[in-house]
Amino acid sequence: MKVVVQRVSKASVSIANEKVASIANGLLILLGIVDEDTFEDIQWLTRKVANLRIFEDENGIMNRSLIDVDGDAIVVSQFTLHASTKKGNRPSYIKAAKPDVAIPLYEQFITELEAQLGKKIHTGQFGADMQVELINDGPVTIIMDSKNLE
Structure with missing residues (x-):
């Protein structure tokens, strides 16, 4: 399982020009x-x-967690994180889990993160064509x- 975590001053997810999630x-x-x-x-x-x-x-030192700052989170499924680009110029997504495996794990990730934070997590929609906007803070x-526990 792989994540890309971006600290944001604001972020949102839209599907078909309708905003479905936003945070500060x-x-x-x-x-x-x-x-x-x-x-x-x-x-x-x-x-x-x-x-x-x-x-x-x-x-001004990075010394606080999301819990410490009472920040919000948006989780967006992104199968392209497991793209293989070793051969040719067209990425292969063969390593990415199919929806029957991925959806329950995605939902469980959200539930566990909510438990860690003690608040609701905002999300995109699994498998949808989403537009993600963000201001990456920093x-x-x-x-x-999770396979590289270093």
């Missing part, structure tokens, strides 16, 4: 799922995301993969 200060989380992902991957990543100290404290962008 918080995190935009792009989530990619593979067949091998498990509940343990979800637990590790949601704990890391909720406690990642990438928000500034009173001294910019701060962190990539984490």
Whole structure:
């Protein structure tokens, strides 16, 4: 399971020109799922995301987590995070989990992150053609993969 976490001053998701989610200060989380992902991957990543100290404290040091700043989050499914570009110029998405595997894990990720944060998480719509707008604050962008626990 892979995430791209972006600290944002605002972000939104639209589908067919209709805004379905928006936040101010918080995190935009792009989530990619593979067949091998498990509940343990979800637990590790949601704990890391909720406690990642990438928000500034009173001294301007990145020392606060999403929990500490009471920030919001948007989770967007993104199968392209598992693209393979080794051969040719057309990415292969063979590693990305199919919807029957990915949807339950995506929903479980959201539920676990809500439990970590103690609040509702905003989302896009799994499988939809979404337009994601954001102002990356910093910019701060962190990539984490539950298969690389380093």
